[in-house]
Amino acid sequence: MTLSVLTKRADFLAANAGTRNARAGFVLLTRPNSGQGIRFGITVTKKIGNAVVRNRMKRRFRELLRAALPTLGLPDHDHVLIGRAGGIERDFHLMAEELARALARAREGRGDPSGGRRPRKGDRKGGNRP
RNA sequence: UCAGGGGGCCCGAGGCAGCCGCGUGCGCUUUCGUGUGUAAACAUGGGGGGCGCGAGGAAAGUCCGGGCUCCACGAAACAAGGGUGGCGGGUAACGCCCGCCGGUCGCCUGCAAGGGCGGCAAGGGAAAGUGCCACAGAGAGCAGACCGCCGAUGGCUCCCGGAAACGGGGCACAGGCAAGGGUGAAAGGGUGCGGUAAAAGCGCACCGGGGGGUCGGCAACGGCAACCGCAUGGCAAACCCCACCCGGAGCAAGGCCGAAUAGGGGCCGCGCGUCCCGGAUCAUGUCCGGGACAGGGGAGUUUCGCCCCGAGCGGCCCGGGUUGGCUGCUAGAGCGCCGGAGCAAUCCGGCGACCAGAUGAAUGGCUGCCACCGUGCGGCAGGUCCCUUCGGGAUACCGUGUACGGAGACAGAACCCGGCUUAUGACGGCCCCCUGACGUU
DSSP states (O other): OOOEEOOOHHHHHHHTTSEEEEOSSEEEEEEEOSSOOSEEEEEOOTTTOSHHHHHHHHHHHHHHHHHHHHHHSOTTEEEEEEEOGGGTTOOHHHHHHHHHHHHHHHHTTOOOOOTTTSOOTTGGGGGOOO
């Protein structure tokens, strides 16, 4: 099983409808991709900081995912990490632990409650696979 | 020479090791897949492993100048619009850089005239024209008279002397003046002497200024002597005038490749009921839009009612779009070293190396040690000080060991160069100016 990178905007938009697990440094989105293998993508918006800050965050996220996904990743799922302001220079080992827990929750099909604030319209069933 | 302060330029943008990774180029390897082939083998894709290279001085802002690409265009000139603005040099070019000139500010030197050093500034034209110069002030562009000065000359129904002529004094009416005060960013040359009733380039000397001459300089400009009594203040970053420069858009430029699906156009074959209205057309109609009737179909059948269809279908060809891929794409007005020319910017010659090409965007992640700063502890070696019994003790300075804490900037190539501007922490190196101390003359 090899890792591949998401490059299409449509894939990112689709992942937005998947299971959502938020941590201090990042938000993990997972969504089945019907047999495409383990794929991942990273989103860091301009709100986080300038290009230097954003690129460094992406590099560290890539390293986290490269270490975790082969053993802890969900097979045939897309994984998208969204950077949060709390993730700037957050301790690397701490974030590795948080990522492991978030992946475990996603594996159980559980995400954060969507709440009335940001409705996700029924796509929640995407995480309810056997 | 040292210390402190200010300014400018250059280098560098922590180092090493271990483990795990990323991008790219080139070899190697493979009982792997696919294609061609009788085979050998070749091509291509995948796996494994090796070697080389892999962010910046600003990669930033996108403010100028170019290369390159496409578009437009006979050439050139003019007009419009925009830009630049002392002179010379450098450059592919520039609004950039270097040198110089003039201006201005500060410091030093000198009796002075002058000279030296450093800094600053978009520095063509104000007798081509137009416009503006607030407030204050008497007066601000045909200059002007508030306070003031004078009142020689003329005047006075003033005072004294005198017979008178007149003399002396007074007044400040006419009038004269612009020195001094005052206003202002700016008041129409400055200082001094003469002169005068008081004054004034009214006269003179020096300084400043002017146009012409002459000498020097490639030039900006400078020197000199004579002449002119001074004859037109500032703003051109207000319009404007003069000289010179400029076609536009940008790598999302531009070129190439091609699938599925949907849609467009053309041709051919078959098919396409009648009538009416409108549109388009010079006109015809197998043109376009709408309507009525006939016709066909649907709900099991028939009648009535309702709904739908009422012109396409098939084949071939063509061009375009979306997404995607390839290319442009990195060897260059480049880099390093040496030599030469030049005050310098820069240029010339020789030698050498190949030095990022990503595209949801590589150039990294983690750990340890060292290096920088601060604090505490140990006193381990040295220095210093104390007691002095070969030894012991203290230690604020320096080395060093250790523990804890801190700092580690600005910032990430996106077609490529030359500049400018802006942002930037620590340590270095060089230069200039100012201040202080010491030493020498």
